[in-house]
Amino acid sequence: IAGITQAPTSQILAAGRRMTLRCTQDMRHNAMYWYRQDLGLGLRLIHYSNTAGTTGKGEVPDGYSVSRANTDDFPLTLASAVPSQTSVYFCASSELAGGQDTQYFGPGTRLTVL
Amino acid sequence: GQNIDQPTEMTATEGAIVQINCTYQTSGFNGLFWYQQHAGEAPTFLSYNVLDGLEEKGRFSSFLSRSKGYSYLLLKELQMKDSASYLCAVMGSNYQLIWGAGTKLIIKP
Numbered sequence: 001i002a003g004i005t006q007a008p009t010s011q012i013l014a015a016g017r018r019m020t021l022r023c024t025q026d027m028r029h030n031a032m033y034w035y036r037q038d039l040g041l042g043l044r045l046i047h048y049s050n051t052a053g054t055t056g057k058g059e060v061p062d063g064y065s066v067s068r069a070n071t072d073d074f075p076l077t078l079a080s081a082v083p084s085q086t087s088v089y090f091c092a093s094s095e096l097a098g099g100q101d102t103q104y105f106g107p108g109t110r111l112t113v114l
Numbered sequence: 115g116q117n118i119d120q121p122t123e124m125t126a127t128e129g130a131i132v133q134i135n136c137t138y139q140t141s142g143f144n145g146l147f148w149y150q151q152h153a154g155e156a157p158t159f160l161s162y163n164v165l166d167g168l169e170e171k172g173r174f175s176s177f178l179s180r181s182k183g184y185s186y187l188l189l190k191e192l193q194m195k196d197s198a199s200y201l202c203a204v205m206g207s208n209y210q211l212i213w214g215a216g217t218k219l220i221i222k223p
Contacts, residue, residue: 043157044213048210090157103159104159107155107156108155
């Protein structure tokens with residue numbers, strides 16, 4: 001079934017550790033996004049990529065990095081995790097960037113930093 | 115600043131109609147989206163409005179007034195499976211989505 005996969009499903013991480021959240025889509029979408037979702041807050045954009053080889057910063061990029069080596073994969077790395085990065089992380093993709101293109105979401109990764 | 119407001123929680127009865135409101139103040143406007151999110155799951159697309167007026171899609175309809183910075187999602191013939199959070203999001207001038215915190219809809223039998 002076409003869609004977006006994320007791994008891991010959930011993770012408990014010690015503060016200071018490095019962690020990479022994986023995201024893969026098979027819809028050949030150009031644009032991909034990373035969001036975090038915290039209770040009582042809307043989804044917040046961390047980083048995005050309008051096309052393979054390019055990335056941009058969203059609303060809350062500090063402490064996170066991304067790469068977009070190809071169309072399908074968009075990993076999110078936490079270089080040195082802190083407790084405030086405890087959240088649910090969603091990867092999304094859309095055929096094009098902007099406009100009326102619907103964003104499709106992966107199942108999410110629940111991350112706890114202790 | 116940019117802001118999207120929607121009620122935190124609403125309760126409705128199975129078979130009834132409910133209207134979920136969303137007001138927004140954003141720098142630029144390139145469309146408004148509604149998504150549904152069941153607990154523990156990913157958001158899924160419901161509707162998109164870019165012009166004023168009502169868009170109907172089965173039991174769900176979405177309305178937009180750009181001059182008032184206002185939208186609503188109307189759900190008819192409510193079913194228990196409609197219990198979920200409903201997220202309003204506006205695409206701003208930079209073509210990034212700005213999200214409301216979501217409205218948790220509780221359906222009672």
